[in-house]
Amino acid sequence: MAAHARFEVAEVGDDGSSSGGSSPASVSGPSDSDGSSSTADEFPDARELRRRIAPPPSTSSTTGEQVSFHSTSPTSLCVLSDIDRHMRTMVVLLPAFACPAAAPRAEALARWLGGFDLGWVLEMGVDGSCRGLPRREVGRRVRVWTQAWSTMDRVFRLRHREVRNPINDAAAVQLAALGELASASAGAMLKLAAAVAALGSSPSTLLAALDVYVPVSEVYPGLARMFSWCAGAASHPVPAAANAALAALVDAARRCVRGLPASIRAHYPWRMPQGGEVHPCVGFWMGYFRCMLRNRVSLYLVLAGGRGDGDGDLAPWEGGLVVGELISCLEAVLEEKSGELAFPGLRQVFMLNNTHAIVRRAVRSDLAMFLPPGWARAREERMEGYVKSYLDASWAPVVSRLAVAVAAAAKPAAVSVLRRRRDPLAAFYAALENACSSQRCWKVPSPALRRVLRRTASEHVVPVYRRYLDEAEAPAAARAVEDVEQQLSELFEG
Template sequence: MHDGRQETIVVRFSPVGCGNFSSGGSSPATPSGHSVDSDDGSTSTDENCPEDPREFRRHLSRFAPSVIADVDPSSFRPISPSFSCILTDVDKHLQRMVLLIPAFSVATASSVARTDALRQWLAGFDVGWVMDMDDRRSLPRREVGRRVREWAQALGTMERVFRHGHREVRSPVNDATAAELAALGQLAAESAGAMLSLADSVVALGSSPSKLLAALDVHASVSETYPGLARTFSWPPTHPVSAASDAALTGLLNASRRCMRDLRAFIRAPQYPWRMPQGGEVHPCVSFWMGYFRCMLRNRVSLYFVLAGGRDGDGDKEQTTPLATDEGGLVMELISCLEAVLEEKSGALAFPGLNQIFMLNNTSALVQRAIRSDLSIFLPPGWVLAREELMEGYLKDYLEISWAPVVSRLEGKPGALSVLRRRNPLSAFYTALENVCSTQRGWKVPSPALRSILRRTVSENVVPAYRWYLDDHPEVEVPTGRSAEELEHQLSELFEG
C-alpha cells in the first residue's frame, strides 16, 4: 500500500455552498381552514341611515369631494352576515362613518342604536367578531395568528380614518361641528375599547409559541395606534380608553415574558414534534424554529420591552428571565438550544453514520436559514466558521464510521486463501461496499451542494484506495462491472433518498 492512502480526505465547507435553502422568511405555518365567526350580530334597523337626500348631504357636507362623490345612501344599510367585501379605502370608510355618526350623538342616540352602529362599523373592517369576545376563552388557539393579522390591519386603517375624519369635521368651529366632533370621538372611543378585547383574549391563552408571537404583534399595534388616537381626540391619560390601553400593554408584556421563559422548553417539547426522519434529512423543526425566531424580531421594540424585564404578573417582585436581555443574545441562545436538541435527538438514529449525516443536513440548514435572513445581523463574526468546523468534524466522523472499515478490507493479501472468500481482501471489500451502499442509498441529503460534497469526499476516500490496490496486485482478476470508474459511478448515486 502507498503511504497515506488510508488518510481521511475532508473537504472544507463554504457557508454559501452548504445548501440551497430559502431564507425562511415566512413565519411558521399557521393552520388554515378555520373561518372567523360568520355571525357579526347585524340587525335590520335603518334608524342610522337617513332616507332624506338632503339629510344625507348635510352629513357629508364637511368632507372632501372625494368622500362625497358617487355616494348612495342605500349602500349603508345594516350589514348582513353574508357581507364579504372588506372596505379598505379610507374614503369608503369615511362615507360609512358619516352615516353612522348620528348614532353616537349624546343628545339623540339610544344605546341600542349605538350598539348596532358600532357593530356595523367594525364589521366593515371585517373585525365585527371583537364584540363577541367578552368571554376571555372565546379566541380559538388555531385562529390566533389569522385573527391578529386581520385585527392589526383593521386597527391601523381605522386610526387613519378617524384622523382624516377629525380633520374634516373640526373646521369651521361652531355648535354643529362641536356636536359632530363629540359624536366622532364617542365612535372612536367605543371602537378602540371594543378592539382591546382581543388583547385580553390573547393574554388569557395558555403559554405557547403562538401566544408569544400574537402578544408581541398586538402589543406593537396597541403601542403604535392608541397614542395617536389619544392625540387626535385629546384624551387625557385618565380617559377610559387610554387607561384600558395601558392596562392591555402591561398584560401583554407580562404574558410575553412568561412565554419567553418557556421558550427553551417549547423547543425541546416532543409535541412540536420530534419524530426523527429515518433518512437523516433536515428535521421540520429547523424550518419552523428558524422562521419563528425571525417572526419574533419583526416587533423589535416590543421584544426589547419584554427582554428588559420589569415586574411579574402579580407586580410583587422583580421578574427575571433566564434568556439573554438583548435581541442578539436571545437569537444566539435559542439557536444554540435548537442545536443542542438536534445533537441529542440524533443519537436515536439506529444506523452507524446516520446521525452524522443528520447533523450535517441540519447544521447546514441552520447556517443557510441564518445567513440568508435578517437573523444574520445578530450573529457574531465567528458563528458561521464555527458551524463549518462542526460540519467538517461530522463529515470526518462519518467517513471513519462508514467507509474506513470498507477500505480497510483491502489491507489483506489475495491468493493463498481464495477458496475462503470471506478472507479474500477483494471479496471482503466488495461485500462491505455493497452493504454500506445498500443501506445508505436510502439516506437523503436535500441540499445539492452538500450532497455533491459528500459524494466527492466518499469517492476520494474509497476509489483511490481501490485503484491503488488493483495497481499493486495486477494478478487479481477484476470482475465485470467492478472497475474503478464503475465504482465511482456507484458512489455517485448515494444520498438521493
C-alpha cells in the same frame, strides 16, 4: 480525505433541497417553508429598479416645462376607497353618539365595527375568549384587527381635521360625538388585546402578542387626545385600559420567550426521518424565528427589561442573543435526537443535512443580522467535523479490510498467515456492498453536500483499493477501480 471537505458560506447557499417543513404561516402571515429567499437573486440593482418603475417625464404643450406624473398604485386606490367608504359611514353614525341613549349607540357601534369585519370583537370577553379558537383563526383575527385598526385611526384623524376648522358650536358637538365613537371603538378593540394576553405560553401566542402590541402602542396615544373631548376625560377608562393591555401583552410575550426552548423540544412531532434528510422542524422553527423578528422593535421593547422571573430565562436582548440561543437550542435537540439513528454514519449525515439547512436559512435571510460574528463559520467547521466522523464511521471499517492486507503483503513472513485468513478482497467487496446498498437510500437534498460526501468517500476508499490491486496478489477477477468509483457516485440518491 476529510481535509478536503471544506465549506464556505457561498457553497452552503447551493442547495436544491425542497424539504423545509411547515412554517408558522397560520399565525405569522406569509409562508416561510423555504426560508431561503434572497432579494439579491430576485430583484435588479436599486438604481435599475428605480429606472424601470419611474414614470417618463412629459412635456407640457403650453408651458414647455417638464412635469412628472406619479401614478397611484391599485393598493393605494383601494385604501383610499376604503377610507372614503368608512368616512361616509361615520357621518351617518355620529348622531347616535351625540345623544346619551345607550341603545342607539350600541347599534351604531355594531354597524361601525361590522364595516371593518370586526363585529366579533363585541362578542369577546376579557377572560381569554381566544382559548377555544383554532390557531389559524386566532392568527386571522389578529391580522384583520391590525389592518382595520390602522385604517380606523386614519379615518378618525381625517374626520377630526375636517370638523375642527372652524371651531363653533356645531363643530364642538361633532368633536364630542367623534370622541365618543373613538372611545367606544377603542374599548371594544382592546378586548382582543386582553384575550391574546390571556392565551397560554405557545409560540403562536408570542407572534400574536407582538402583532397586537404594535398598533396598541402606536395608535392609542393619538386617540387619547380624542378621549379628552369626552365628558370625564380626566378619569377616562380607555387610556388606563390601553396601558393595562400593553403591560399584559409584555408579560405574555416574555412568558412565551422563556417557554420557547421547551416548545422547541416538544412543539413539533419529533419523528426521525430514516433517510437522514432535513427534519421538518428546521423549516418550521427557522421560519418562526424570522416571523418573530418581523416585529423586532416590539420584541426589543418587550425584552429590554432584562431577565424575567423563573428558571430557564433567556438573557436580555443583546445584539440578537435571543435568536442565537434559540438556534443553539434547536441544534442541541437535533443532536440529541440524532442518537436514534443507529446505522453507522447516518447520524452524521443527518446532522450535516440539518446544520447545512439551518445555516442556509440564516445567512440568506434577515436572521443573519442578529447572529454574532463568526456564527456561520463555526457551523461550517462543525460540518467539516461531521464529514470526518461520517468517513470514520462508514468507510474506515470498509477500507480496513484492504489496509491490513496491503501492510501484510509488504512483509514476506506474513504472506502465509494472510493466505490462511479469509480472502481480504472478498471481505472488502461484502463490506462495500453493504455500505453502498444502505447509503444509496439515504437522502442528501443539497447538490453541494452530495458532491462533497461522494468525493470524500471516493478519496477515502479508491486509493486504498488501487494500492491493494497494485501491491497485493489480487485475482484476475477483481473489479476495476472505475467500477468502485461508479458505486460510490450513486450514494445518497434517496
